Amino acid sequence: MESTRRRGAALEADLLDAAWAELKAVGYPKLTMEGVAARARTGKQVLYRRWRNRAELVIAAMRHHSGRIADRVPDTGTLRGDTLAVLHLMSERQREVGQDVIHGLMAEAGFRKAEATETMQGIMRTLLERAAERGEIPTADVPTRLLTLPTDLLRHEMVLGDEPVGEGTLEEIVDVIFLPLVSMSAP
Amino acid sequence: MESTRRRGAALEADLLDAAWAELKAVGYPKLTMEGVAARARTGKQVLYRRWRNRAELVIAAMRHHSGRIADRVPDTGTLRGDTLAVLHLMSERQREVGQDVIHGLMAEAGFRKAEATETMQGIMRTLLERAAERGEIPTADVPTRLLTLPTDLLRHEMVLGDEPVGEGTLEEIVDVIFLPLVSMSAP
Amino acid sequence: MESTRRRGAALEADLLDAAWAELKAVGYPKLTMEGVAARARTGKQVLYRRWRNRAELVIAAMRHHSGRIADRVPDTGTLRGDTLAVLHLMSERQREVGQDVIHGLMAEAGFRKAEATETMQGIMRTLLERAAERGEIPTADVPTRLLTLPTDLLRHEMVLGDEPVGEGTLEEIVDVIFLPLVSMSAP
Amino acid sequence: MESTRRRGAALEADLLDAAWAELKAVGYPKLTMEGVAARARTGKQVLYRRWRNRAELVIAAMRHHSGRIADRVPDTGTLRGDTLAVLHLMSERQREVGQDVIHGLMAEAGFRKAEATETMQGIMRTLLERAAERGEIPTADVPTRLLTLPTDLLRHEMVLGDEPVGEGTLEEIVDVIFLPLVSMSAP
DNA sequence: CCTTAATCGAGACGGTACGTCGTGTCTTTAT
DNA sequence: ATAAAGACACGACGTACCGTCTCGATTAAGG
Numbered sequence: 001m002e003s004t005r006r007r008g009a010a011l012e013a014d015l016l017d018a019a020w021a022e023l024k025a026v027g028y029p030k031l032t033m034e035g036v037a038a039r040a041r042t043g044k045q046v047l048y049r050r051w052r053n054r055a056e057l058v059i060a061a062m063r064h065h066s067g068r069i070a071d072r073v074p075d076t077g078t079l080r081g082d083t084l085a086v087l088h089l090m091s092e093r094q095r096e097v098g099q100d101v102i103h104g105l106m107a108e109a110g111f112r113k114a115e116a117t118e119t120m121q122g123i124m125r126t127l128l129e130r131a132a133e134r135g136e137i138p139t140a141d142v143p144t145r146l147l148t149l150p151t152d153l154l155r156h157e158m159v160l161g162d163e164p165v166g167e168g169t170l171e172e173i174v175d176v177i178f179l180p181l182v183s184m185s186a187p
Numbered sequence: 188m189e190s191t192r193r194r195g196a197a198l199e200a201d202l203l204d205a206a207w208a209e210l211k212a213v214g215y216p217k218l219t220m221e222g223v224a225a226r227a228r229t230g231k232q233v234l235y236r237r238w239r240n241r242a243e244l245v246i247a248a249m250r251h252h253s254g255r256i257a258d259r260v261p262d263t264g265t266l267r268g269d270t271l272a273v274l275h276l277m278s279e280r281q282r283e284v285g286q287d288v289i290h291g292l293m294a295e296a297g298f299r300k301a302e303a304t305e306t307m308q309g310i311m312r313t314l315l316e317r318a319a320e321r322g323e324i325p326t327a328d329v330p331t332r333l334l335t336l337p338t339d340l341l342r343h344e345m346v347l348g349d350e351p352v353g354e355g356t357l358e359e360i361v362d363v364i365f366l367p368l369v370s371m372s373a374p
Numbered sequence: 375m376e377s378t379r380r381r382g383a384a385l386e387a388d389l390l391d392a393a394w395a396e397l398k399a400v401g402y403p404k405l406t407m408e409g410v411a412a413r414a415r416t417g418k419q420v421l422y423r424r425w426r427n428r429a430e431l432v433i434a435a436m437r438h439h440s441g442r443i444a445d446r447v448p449d450t451g452t453l454r455g456d457t458l459a460v461l462h463l464m465s466e467r468q469r470e471v472g473q474d475v476i477h478g479l480m481a482e483a484g485f486r487k488a489e490a491t492e493t494m495q496g497i498m499r500t501l502l503e504r505a506a507e508r509g510e511i512p513t514a515d516v517p518t519r520l521l522t523l524p525t526d527l528l529r530h531e532m533v534l535g536d537e538p539v540g541e542g543t544l545e546e547i548v549d550v551i552f553l554p555l556v557s558m559s560a561p
Numbered sequence: 562m563e564s565t566r567r568r569g570a571a572l573e574a575d576l577l578d579a580a581w582a583e584l585k586a587v588g589y590p591k592l593t594m595e596g597v598a599a600r601a602r603t604g605k606q607v608l609y610r611r612w613r614n615r616a617e618l619v620i621a622a623m624r625h626h627s628g629r630i631a632d633r634v635p636d637t638g639t640l641r642g643d644t645l646a647v648l649h650l651m652s653e654r655q656r657e658v659g660q661d662v663i664h665g666l667m668a669e670a671g672f673r674k675a676e677a678t679e680t681m682q683g684i685m686r687t688l689l690e691r692a693a694e695r696g697e698i699p700t701a702d703v704p705t706r707l708l709t710l711p712t713d714l715l716r717h718e719m720v721l722g723d724e725p726v727g728e729g730t731l732e733e734i735v736d737v738i739f740l741p742l743v744s745m746s747a748p
Numbered sequence: 749c750c751t752t753a754a755t756c757g758a759g760a761c762g763g764t765a766c767g768t769c770g771t772g773t774c775t776t777t778a779t
Numbered sequence: 780a781t782a783a784a785g786a787c788a789c790g791a792c793g794t795a796c797c798g799t800c801t802c803g804a805t806t807a808a809g810g
Contacts, residue, residue: 005756005805032796043757048798103294113347145359156343160300172332181367192774192787219765230788379761379800406791417762422793477668481661487721519733530717546706555741566779566782593770604783609772
C-alpha cells in the first residue's frame with residue numbers, strides 16, 4: 001500500500017530536489033511554484049510555508065544541490081596556480097546552474113555581489129599571504145580593489161558574457177592583468 | 188472632438204513615451220503590456236505588432252528616450268581625464284534607468300555585454316592613441332582585455348553593486364588598476 | 375473586513391444569480407463571461423471551471439432561476455381548459471427569458487426540441503387520458519404527432535414569431551386545430 | 562500579368578461566392594468578415610460597404626446561391642400530392658444550408674417567419690382553390706391558421722429537430738393532421 | 749494509550765496579465 | 780472614385796499562475 005506521509009526534513013529535501021529537477025527540466029523563466037509542487041506531489045502551501053517566492057526556493061535548491069561554497073583554498077605552490085584554481089571553481093559552479101538562472105535571481109531576489117565578494121576577498125587574501133611568504137611577491141598588502149580584481153572580472157564575464165567562459169580567458173585575466181599588478185606593488 | 192487617428196512614426200513615438208512613463212511610474216517588474224497600452228490609450232495589438240515582448244519594448248523605449256549612445260569621445264587633455272569622463276557617461280546612463288531594469292532585461296531579453304563592449308573598445312582605443320601621441324604612454328598597442336578593463340569593472344559594479352557607483356570608485360579603477368597597467372606596457 | 379471566502383454551492387448560486395442579472399441587464403448577445411465574473415466579483419476561471427461557455431452558463435442560470443419544469447399538470451375539468459393552461463405555462467416561461475436568449479442558445483448550444491418535446495408528450499397524454507375518462511373524447515389513443523401538435527405549434531410561434539404570443543393565438547390553436555382533430559379520432 | 566481590378570457587379574458576385582464558399586468550409590459560427598475578405602482577396606471595407614454585418618452578407622450569399630424562392634406552385638393533380646411537393650421544396654432548401662446557419666441568422670439578424678409565412682400562405686391558398694375546383698374538398702375558405710399549418714409544422718421540425726426531416730414526417734403531417742382538418746371544413 | 753494539535757496533500761478561490769482574434773473604422777496607395 | 784491592403788481602437792476570449800484559504804486525512808507528541 002501507500003507509503004507514509006512525508007514530513008519535516010525528509011519532505012524539505014524532496015521539495016528542494018523537485019525544485020532542482022524542475023529547474024533543469026524547464027529552466028528558470030518557466031519554473032513555477034505550481035510546477036514544483038506538482039513534481040513533488042504536494043500542495044503549494046507546503047512550499048509557501050518555507051519560501052516566500054520562487055527566487056528563494058531556487059536559491060535554497062541551489063545551495064542544497066551544490067553543497068557549501070568551496071572554502072577549501074587550493075594550494076598549488078604558486079600564486080598563479082592558486083588564482084587559476086579559484087577562478088576554475090567559480091566558473092564550474094556557474095556552468096552548473098546556467099546564466100538564465102543567475103539573471104532571473106538578480107531580477108527577482110536582488111541577488112548581488114555583496115556576499116560573494118566578501119567570501120572571495122578572504123580567499124584571495126589567503127593566497128597572497130601564502131605567496132608573500134614564499135617570496136613570490138613583494139607584499140600581500142594590496143588594495144581591496146586589486147584583491148578582488150580577478151574574481152570581479154570573471155564574474156563580469158560569467159554574468160554578461162555571450163558564451164561559456166573558456167580556459168584562455170581565465171589565463172588572460174591572471175597573466176595580463178592580475179599578476180603584473182601584484183608584482184609591481186610597492187614593497 | 189479628437190483630431191485624426193494616430194499612425195506610423197507619430198504613434199510609435201507616443202507608444203515609446205508611454206512605455207518610458209510607465210517604467211518610471213511602476214518600475215520594470217510591474218510594467219505590463221496592458222499598462223503601457225492603457226497609458227497610450229490604444230490596444231495591446233499595436234504594441235505586439237512592433238515588439239515581441241515587454242523587454243524589447245523597454246529597450247526601444249530606453250533608446251528612444253536617451254538618444255544614441257554617446258559616441259562623442261571626450262578630450263580632456265590627459266588619459267586619466269578622458270577615461271574618467273567615459274566612465275562618468277556610463278554611470279550616468281545607468282543611474283537614469285535603474286538597476287532593476289537592467290536585471291529584468293538581462294533575464295528576459297538576453298541582454299548581454301556584446302554590443303556595449305564593442306562600442307567601448309573603439310572609444311578606449313581612441314583615447315589610448317591620443318595619449319600615445321601626446322607621449323603620455325609608451326604605446327597604444329595593448330591587449331584587448333586591458334583596453335576594456337575599466338569599463339568592464341565599472342559595468343560589473345553597476346550591474347552587481349549594492350549601491351550607486353560613487354566618484355571614488357571610478358578614480359580607484361583608473362588610478363589603482365588601469366593607469367599602472369598601461370604605463371608599464373612594453374615600449 | 376469581509377467575511378469568509380465563498381465556496382461550493384453557495385458560490386455557485388451567486389454565480390448563477392449574477393449570470394441571470396447580467397442577462398436581464400445587457401441581453402444575451404452582449405453577455406460576456408467577463409461581465410458575469412465581474413458582477414459576481416470573482417475571476418473567469420471560476421466560471422470556466424463549471425461551464426464550458428456562456429451558453430451552458432446561461433442555461434444553468436435559467437434553470438436555477440425558474441426552478442424545475444412545471445410538471446404539475448393543471449386540472450381544470452375540461453380538455454380545453456387543461457390544454458390552454460399548459461400552453462399558458464409555456465408562453466409565460468418564454469416571456470421571462472426573451473426571444474433573443476432562445477435564439478442565441480439555439481445557435482451556440484445546439485439547443486433543440488428533444489428534451490422539451492418528451493416532457494410535453496407526457497403531459498399531454500395525461501390530459502387526454504383524463505378527458506377520455508370524463509367521456510369528453512372517444513379515446514386517448516392518438517398519434518404522437520397529434521399529441522404534441524398544440525405545443526409544437528406554440529413553440530413554432532414563440533421561436534419564430536415577430537411578436538409575443540397573444541391569448542387569441544392560444545385559443546386558435548386549441549379550438550381550430552387541436553380539439554377538432556381529437557374529437558374525430560376513431561372510437 | 563495580373564488581370565484588371567474587379568468592380569461593380571462582377572466584384573459583388575465574387576464576394577458572394579467567397580462568402581458561400583467560406584460558409585461551406587468553416588460553418589456559420591466560424592465565418593468571419595476577415596475570412597471572407599481574405600478568400601475573396603480583398604479588404605474588409607469592400608464587404609462593409611455593401612453589408613452591415615456577416616448576417617446580412619450570409620443572407621445575400623444564400624439568395625445569390627439558391628436563386629429566387631420557388632413560386633412555381635406544383636400541380637400534381639391531388640391536394641395531397643401538391644402539399645407534399647411544397648413541403649419537399651422547403652426541406653430541400655433547408656438541407657442545403659444547414660441548421661447552424663438558420664440558428665445563427667435567427668440570433669443575429671432577427672430572422673423571423675414573417676416573410677416566409679406570407680409566401681407560403683399564398684401558395685397554399687392556391688393549392689386549396691385548385692382542390693376545391695376539382696371537388697376534392699368542400700371549400701377553400703379555411704382559417705389562415707389551418708392554411709399555414711403544414712408549413713408551420715415542417716418549419717418547427719426543421720428549425721428545432723435533432724435530425725434531418727424524413728419523408729415519413731412529411732406524409733404524417735399531411736395525412737394525420739392537415740388533410741383530416743380540411744376535409745371536415747364546413748361547406 | 750489515546751487524545752490533540754499540527755501539518756500534509758489537494759485543490760478551489762479572487763485576482764492579474766497574458767497573447768490572440770475579430771470587429772468596424774480609418775488611411776494610404778494605386779489603379 | 781473606389782479597390783486593395785492593412786493599421787487602429789476596442790473588447791473579449793480562454794489560459795496560466797499567483798498567493799491565499801479551506802478541507803479532510805494522517806501523524807507526532809503530550810497528558
